[in-house]
Amino acid sequence: MNNPRAAEGAVLVARNVSKAFTAADGSTVVALERVSLEVAAGELVSLVGPSGCGKSTLLRLAAGLDHPTAGELTVGNEPIAGPSADRGLVFQDPTLFPWLTVRRNIEAGLAARGQLRRRRREVDEYLTLVGLDGFADAYPHQLSGGMAQRAALARALVNHPGVLLLDEPLGALDQFTRMRMQDELLRIWAARGTTMLLVTHDIDEALYLSDRIAVMSPRPGRIDRILDVALPRPRHRNDRRFLDLRSRLLEAFDLTCVEPAPASPPH
Template sequence: MFLQMNEVAKRFDAHEVFSGINLSIEKNQFVSILGPSGCGKSTLLSMVAGLEDVTEGTLSLGGEKILQPGTDRGMVFQQPALFPWLTVKDNVTFPLKADHSKREKEQLAAKYLKMVHLTRFKDAYPHELSGGMQQRVAIARALAMDPKVLLMDEPFGALDEQTRHILHDELMKIFDETKKTILFVTHSIQEAIKLSDRVIVMGTRPGRIIADFPIDMDRPRERDDKKVIEMEKNIMALLEDEIKKVMKEELDYEAKHLG
């Protein structure tokens, strides 16, 4: 399998985030990891990126064990994390190594900026762009190094609703064009259903996979589609128990310590 996780666990000192995560992700698939806050979905993604140590188990990409960050995995964070001292174009070429000629770099930057419709802003500085535009630059930057897999950690979480919808459509086009494998972390059920080929639902305390199913629906998927609504309900029911569990724990804690 392309991206493989075997019995992966993460602990911070005594606190266990999750354990026993087993996942196989195929090439050219858009896979979402969906779950309530605290389930460790972002931590898991960071482990794939190589930014977090793996406490137990192994992760591998294309047969190679993941031990540290690398250009075979591009990541887009919730914050665009663009470098303010570089122009949009220079931000996009940042990950390109020195063995690319200047012309190649220019061409690659032009290609990916065109893909995110920001050609016009190639000489602008990040702070001159809106939040949505900054996030598009971040996507172009991650794509520019031609990674095997694109990791996205709630990339549209900080954007307003309209911008988010526009970026969903753009991401779908990019997915069509580049056929990248995308691993997408979100807490939005709608977002996961709208975008993914497969949704992995994580539960919390302890973090674990509670459901994993394919979405075989044509794109674009409309929100009022019967099948979409049906699926939303199913996932909501799955997550409700998880959220209740967290709430109950918090209330019990309050009762114990304040009551």
């Protein structure tokens, strides 16, 4: 693990987790099957895999928004029985309250738990941490996509979660903003030492951010393999070692040689 401090991080463990759903036609759909994964305190791990393999389902189970059909998830030594401020969740859409300022959005969780008066000063610290201290009184519609996502990160982090769950948090951003936000995410992670589990469809993003990458199989989702990203930070996307690891990931998805589509016959 590349983050030695693990200041706020907690260990997240999934043990033989399975999840099945009942489809509209009454059939059973197995989304996850016997998934086991341990994320160390302060570690940043990415989940990658084909669409529909259960990545977001596993994240929802870790957040306590749903319950496994079999198996167990724990944070520290405590079983996950439901949502908790100990586990922050950030979605692809920032989901800010449009009628509240940036400051009020970040304060929302503290206010709901009766902690705002005691911890109000921390809100300023997190505004500074995500680079929004000059936008505390702005409303969500006045922010760029990257700024709104930073506000969503601050709202999750101000609760001091032991684990931060990230479901494609940068997926809606343009490529240049996304790359800048990847650096922001790493800076915040290094500053707080929070354990992070990231769902992403972007292989380069997973390699750039992660200590380890868990590769999931097509549904029913299983952990097919785990790749250690033993590259020093800051990382460079054109580094030979980075490109070698990228090739290994592409091989895992059988994407190293994609046949071109056949040419249309002449009319």
